[in-house]
Amino acid sequence: MQIVWFKRDLRVDDNAALSEAVERGPVLPLYILEPDLWTGRDMGARHYRFLTECVAELDCSLTKLGQPLIVKIGGAVGVLNELVLRHPVEAIWSHQETWNAWTYERDKAVRKYLAKKKIPWHEPPQNGVIRRLNRRDGWSKKWLLNMRQPLVNKPLAMVKIEEKTEVLPNFEGIGLKDDHCQKRQKGGRQEGLSYLFSFLDERGQHYSRKMSSPVTAYESCSRISPYLAFGSLSVREVFQKIEERKEVIAKDIQIEAKNWSRSLRAFSSRLRWHCHFIQKLEDEPQLELRNIHSHHDKIRNPQFTHKKRGFFKAWKNGETGYPMVDACMRALISTGWLNFRMRAMLMSFSSYHLWLHWREPALHLAKLFLDYEPGIHWSQCQMQSGTTGINTIRIYNPIKQGIDQDPKGEFVRAWVPELQGVSDTHIHMPWLASGRLVNYPNPIVDEKVARRTAAKALYNLKKGEGYSKIAGQVVKRHASRRNAKQSLKTNSRLKKTKDSQLKLPLD
C-alpha cells in the first residue's frame, strides 16, 4: 500500500504525488489535521474554515474515484506510525512542501522517523520551486520549462481500502476563536476554477490598470490566491490556462486585444513571482524569523515598549487616524483579502511611520490574509519594511495613496462609517475638516515627521560600514537575476549619497 499525504495540494487534478502512487497499487489518501499547526500564531479561524471546505470537496472527488479521503487528527509522526503498524506501507507520497517554520521542523521529524522504518518518502515538486538550489542563475528559465510540462492526469479509479476516518471538528473544537471574516471567499476547487475563469473571460480585461486601487481591485484582480495557497488549483494549470487565453485573444479581433494582452502578461509574471518568493524561503527558512540583512537588527526592537504596543493596537484595530490605513485594515478583517499595493501600504505604515519591528505585525497579517503563503508573506513583509537590504525603500504615504487610489473616498466611507459625513476634499485628512469628528481618532503620528525620521534612520544604516558587502551576499542568494544588477547599483548609489540628500524614493 502507498500512503498519499495531502498537505497544501488539496486536489486530484495535476497532482503528481497522487497519480504516481495510484500507478503502484492501492492507495490510502490521507489528510492529517495537526492541531499544533492550526493553533500557531500565524493561523486563524478563517483559514481553518476554508480548509474544511477544501477537504470536503477533495473527499467527494476521491470518493468518486473509489476511495474516500481518510482524515486523522494528531501529530504526523504518531498518525503515520499507527498506519504503518496496521498496513503494509511501501512508501509515503506528498508534494514537496515549502511552508512555515513549524512544518519545516515537522518534516524533519517525519523524515527521521521514515528513515528509521526504512520507508521511502517521495516528494514530487508542485510549483516550480527547486529544493537544494545552489545558484539562482537560470531559475526563471527552469520555472518556465516546468510550467510548460503537460498537466498530470488525474487517476481513473482507486482501489477501496479499509481504514477508519475521523471527522474534522469545527474551528472552536481545535481552539480557534471566531475572527469575524463574514465576507471571505469559499474554499474548494470549484470555487477556485470559477474565480479563474471569470477573471480570464471577463473581469481581467483591465487588470493592469485597476489592480492598484482597492475600489476596483476586489473585482479586477483574479482572487485566486487562497486556492493556490491551499493547492485547490495548481500554479501550472493556471499558467497553461493563461497561455490558452492568450492564443484565443491573438486570433479574435473583436476583443480589445491590447488591454487583454497587457493584463495577461502582468498576470502571468505574477505567477512567476509567486514561486520566486517561495524559493527565497526554501533557500533560507530563517527569513520567517530574522532580518534578511543582519544590520537591521540594530534599529528596530522586536520587543515593543508601552508606547509601541499602543501603536500596534491602533494599527490592528484600524484606528490610526489615517483613513486609508484604517479602511484597509477593517476591509481585511472582514474579507480576508486586500490588493498588493494596500498590503504594502499597511506594512510600510507599521514599519516606517510607527517604527515597529516587522515580526509581530506580519504575524497579525498572516492570520488575516486568507491566502497566507509563508514564502510570499515573510519575504514581502521584510521587503516592505526595508530589511532585505537590496530592494528600493518605498515608504507609502497613506494620504497620497488615499488621494490617488480612492479619490472620492468610496472605499474609506464603506469601511470607516465614522467618516460618512466628511467631504471628498477632507476625506483623507479628516483632521483638517471643520467641526469635530465623533468616534474617529486624530492621527497617532505626524505623517511627514514619521516618514522623514524613518527614511533618515534607514539611510544612516545603509551607509554604515559593511552594509553593502552583506547586501551583495543577499543579492547573490535571493535576487531575481533580472533585478540583481539594479539592486547592487541602488546600494552603491546609496553609499555615495550625502546625508542631506535623501535619495530614498518616497511614494
Ligand SMILES: Cc1cc2nc3c(=O)[nH]c(=O)nc-3n(C[C@H](O)[C@H](O)[C@H](O)COP(=O)(O)OP(=O)(O)OC[C@H]3O[C@@H](n4cnc5c(N)ncnc54)[C@H](O)[C@@H]3O)c2cc1C
Ligand atoms: C506585505 C505583503 C504580504 C503578502 N502576503 C501574501 C501571502 O501571504 N500570500 C499571497 O499569495 N500573496 C501575498 N502577497 C502578494 C499579493 O498581494 C497577493 O498575492 C495578491 O494580492 C493576491 O490576490 P490575487 O490572487 O487577486 O492576485 P493577482 O494580482 O490576480 O495575481 C495572481 C497570483 O499571482 C501571485 N502574486 C500576485 N502578486 C504577487 C506578489 N507581489 N508576490 C508574489 N506573488 C504574487 C499570487 O499567487 C496571485 O494569486 C503579499 C503582499 C504584500 C505586500
